[in-house]
Amino acid sequence: MWTEENDKLKRTFEFNDFKEAFAFMKKVAVVVDDMDHHPTWTNTYNKVEITLTTHDAGNKVTAKDKKLAEAIDQIFENK
Numbered sequence: 001m002w003t004e005e006n007d008k009l010k011r012t013f014e015f016n017d018f019k020e021a022f023a024f025m026k027k028v029a030v031v032v033d034d035m036d037h038h039p040t041w042t043n044t045y046n047k048v049e050i051t052l053t054t055h056d057a058g059n060k061v062t063a064k065d066k067k068l069a070e071a072i073d074q075i076f077e078n079k
């Protein structure tokens with residue numbers, strides 16, 4: 001689940017291997033660009049850690065971050 005701390009939403013997603021993690025990242029990349037709202041994220045083998053904040057709002061959590069978090073969850077659940 002997403003946690004909100006220090007004006008950021010954060011969630012770590014775990015997969016069976018790198019291939020699955022990267023396939024998820026590719027799907028998320030399309031959606032974030034369509035929404036014009038981009039994550040800060042890292043990938044380590046089978047884990048993808050995503051941080052969301054709105055830079056244009058002075059690095060605060062806004063409705064845009066919540067909407068994107070839901071869209072990312074949807075992608076993960078349909079993996």
Ligand SMILES: C[C@H](O)[C@H](O)[C@H]1CNC2=NC(N)=NC(=O)C2=N1
Pocket residue numbers: 036037038039052053054055056057
């Ligand atoms: C010009 C462009 O619409 C903006 O820079 C967008 C791009 N992606 C963004 N992503 C995030 N996370 N926050 C923003 O404020 C933001 N702004």
